[in-house]
Amino acid sequence: MKELDAKDRDILAILSKEARIPLKTLAGRIGLSRSATSERVASLEKSGVIRGYRADIGQMDAGLVCAFLLVTLIRTPSIGILDQLARYPEVRRVSSVSGQLDLIVEVEVPSIDRLNTVRDLIATLGGVEDLTTAIVLRRDIERAVG
Amino acid sequence: MKELDAKDRDILAILSKEARIPLKTLAGRIGLSRSATSERVASLEKSGVIRGYRADIGQMDAGLVCAFLLVTLIRTPSIGILDQLARYPEVRRVSSVSGQLDLIVEVEVPSIDRLNTVRDLIATLGGVEDLTTAIVLRRDIERAVG
DNA sequence: CGGCGCAACCGACGCTTTGCCGGATGCCCG
């Protein structure tokens, strides 16, 4: 694929925040016709620059409890587990990791009760061998995490 | 807003991976009519469960290795340790947690070699009793983490 | 210099998808 020009970057900047705006609106903002914009977006998708579109799952209210769930699986290929996890908005991030652990699941829940509920749900998903809960008491250092 | 039911979770699971599929397709997958699905999605958006839609942009971060360091301290008040950790730019986030662990340190390094270096540095900080490394092989779910 | 090819743009056409409505169904509670 060729180099991205300024308009492509505009498209990425806009779509990375609002992935579902109509092409007409997007075209207007970057100063191109709708069809030209359509072709550019299609090209960005096909070349892999745009890998997909994700819904940003939010949270109902404040006063949240964060926790790490350290998961060991029975068989490492975590078939189905990830789909199950994605169904819960409380699940903020899931990382497959090396070592004796398999998954690190980060959750954000409104209460400890709710944390227990979520924890139990995940523990009984099937394929989960061990699950350790580590509630975040304090955020000591916080920078942008990739 | 009320509690999320199974269909709502299905919607979230699907949209968090493919935010731009047609409502008709989504409706077919969850087993509802298109209009009912439309109303559910609209409700999820309005109530803030779906905060927005974002394009997933590829190759932003080429070649960085992420890892979790699971730290157990000798004496829990981790005074001094945090100051030390904050001196390393590779350290992205540090959380004090409950349970048998004390700290979860998230790092982002350009290579495995560099990870080993950082790991050893942290392990020998003084006050560190145990340190487990979990290298992130894959980011399975990624939402905004607070 | 002039003509050719390529790449990108535009506007228009027809199909698909969406938002919105009325009406039907199931459930709760007085």
Place this chain on the structure above:
DNA sequence: CGGGCATCCGGCAAAGCGTCGGTTGCGCCG
């Protein structure tokens, strides 16, 4: 039993989308 409420469905008009032919701008080479 009979409203009230929530949720579902199907259908319609409007808006969205992919795709096409035609145009413009630019570099290249005869």
